[in-house]
Structures are given as structure tokens and as C-alpha cells.
Amino acid sequence: MSRHLHIVALDTPWPADYGGAIDMFYRLESLHRSGVRIHLHYFCYNHRGNPNELNRFCESINVYERKMGRRGLSLKLPYIVASRVNNELIANLNKDNHPILAEGIHCTGILPGIDTGNRKVVVRLHNDESEYYKQLARTSHHLFRKLYYHNESRLLKKYQASLPQGCYYACITPADTETFRNRYGLKNVFFLPAYTPYEEIRGQQGIGNFCLYHGNLSVPENEKAAIWLLTNVFSRIRIPLVVAGRNPSRRLDKLAHLCQHTCLVANPSPAEIDDLVRKAHINILPSFCSTGIKIKLLHALFEGRHCVTNDAMVNGTGLEPACHTGGSALAMASIITQLHHQPFTHEETVLRRQLVSDTYNNDKNTRELIQYLW
DSSP, rough: OOOOEEESSOOOOOOSHHHHHHHHHHHHHHHHHHHHEEEEEEETTTOOOOOOGGGGGGEEEEEEEEEGGGGOSSSOOOOOTTTOOHHHHHHTTTSOOOOOOEGGGGGGGGGSSOTTTTTEEEEEEEEOOOOOOOOHHOOOHHHHHHHHHHHHHHHHHHHHOOOOTSSSSEESSSHHHHHHHHTTTOEEEEEEOOOOOOOOOOSBBBSSOOOOEOTTTTTTOOOOOOOIIIIIIIITTOOOOEESSSSHHHHHHHTSSSSSSSEEESSSHHHHHHHHHHOOOOOOOOSSSSSOOOOHHHHHHHOOSSEOOOOHHHTTTOOGGGGGEEEEEEHHHHHHHHHHHTOOHHHHHHHHHHIIIIITTTEEEEHHHHHHHO
């Protein structure tokens, strides 16, 4: 008997050009490969369009408008949840009793309207969103954004504590699994690693050409990390640094070209990012937000050579032994200087394979997910 599954996605899963979309798309692809017949529902905004690429994997696709701005505001629900409560979506899901995979806490506002008595519901938790917005409030320099992030964090903390116990919750890191079990009192939680396009450790042995920081540079946290590297780390050392990513600000562009040994690559294609990650001698990935997991860290570990990061990026992921961790700008500069002439070796490839390859195996993780859906 064929298995049918509703997937409710917080955003368009294609193009898979940021962490959340990568996780969603490659899970959808893996479920399709395992024989699941997918009925996809997603919210369209930010001009991401209606991509034909998804038709290959889905029996049906329904697109819904997200209520943006004031229309999506609620006194009780977080904005990321309230703006995705949609009566048409609820009606479509109630036409049958196929299991539901809700991608993100963002999509759980519909659950009170769904008949869950005789169907399984799994919620993919991409983050402890309350903590994520709390950290955004802490790092933001804009008063309005700071107030919005603080209020969203407060609402999310209350909302996450009231999530229905009858669902299963798939957490993206072991640390998040413990958080939702202990802090929020959820019983049915399990660790489901991030899905990625990376299947084997391919970091080339030897020495690369430069250091690399990459990410979506229009995201304030990523811009802050890039600026921090330029002004606090690479101002101390004369080792080449390439900053690469989408939509950099004028300020970042100017800073990246102040020194002869630093530069900026704006809006590289996915293939160009892959090439930079592989050619770099050191992938440098500090973070100022310690929730969830960053797909770009997995990208660097699967495809690149040395990886230098800080505690906020790697703690609680299980990937700590594969990274060189610096707790300050001075410590990070010292580690980069030491690694600059140190070849990437076969032994390090073996260590990564032991740490990463089995855990981040899409088909293996899909077999476990299916056990919770049927």
C-alpha cells in the first residue's frame, strides 16, 4: 500500500539556497526516494516564486499566501506562527487522515484546527526559536527591530511551552532535544539531524590558498560575523581572507577592501561557493547565535579543509572534535596563524568521517523519521 504524506513548509523549499530551505528540500527529496507520495503545502513570500523543480517529487502542491505586516500580527501568537494560520490549508489537510510533517514551529498554528485523533503529526523544530529571537534582540542595533525581536522571543517562549503533547517533535541538534524535553516539557522529542546535499567527506589533503567566511550577508548575524573577522581578527594577521555571500552591505564591501589581504565576493552562485569552500585552506565560521545548527558548518566539514569556529557555532552539535575552536579574536587569530602552513591530512578526513558521515546520512535518517509518521 502506498504511503501518502502532507508536508507543510514555512517557506518555498526550492531553491535550496539557505539553511532552512536546504534541510527541507533534501528531506523532501529523500522521502520521495523512499517511496512516499508527498502532498506539499508551502507559504510563498519574499518573491521566491513557484518553482517547477518541486513537481518531480510531489503528488500535489498547494501554495498559500503568508499574512505579512499588520495582517499577521496577534496579541497571543508569535508573528512567525500567526502569519501562517490559514483556513484554506486547514480545510485541505482535513480532507483525509494522511500523516503531517510540519516544517518549523512556524507552521504549528494550524494544529488546533486539524483532526489529529487518528493521524500522526511530526513537527520539525529548526531551532529553539525563543532563544534565537532573544539573541537577535541582543545583537540588533535598531531600536524597532530590538523591540520586535524581544517581544517575539517572549511570545515564543510561552507558545513553545504550550505545544500539544500528542505530536512528535524532531529536533535538529542533541542540545535542542534536551532543551525541548527539559525546559518546555515535551515528551515525544527525538534528534533528527539536518539534511544536506553532502554525502561524503571530500576535503582535499594538503594546503589551500586562503581563508574563507561565507554566508547570506544580508542576514544581520552573518554581516556582524564578517565585520568582526575583518576588524578584530584579520586586522592582527596578514593572511588572505575571502568573504563571500549574498547581498553584502556597502559598509561590509568597504571594510573588506580596506586591506590588501582581504576581499569580498558578492552574490556567488552555489557552484562558486562550493569551489571556494574546497579551495580554502581554512573555513572560518564564527557565530553570535548559539541555537540550532548552521548548514554552512556541515558544508565546510564535508567539502573543506581546516575549520575554525567559536563555541556558539559548535557547542551542542556533536561536531566539536572536528573543529578548531577559539573563544576570542586573539585566540582565533593564533589558531589561524598555526594552521596557515599546516597541511590538511588523511587522519583528519578519517576523524570527520567517523563524526559526520553516519549521523548526517539522509536515507538513514528518513528511515527513522518514517517510523514516527506511520
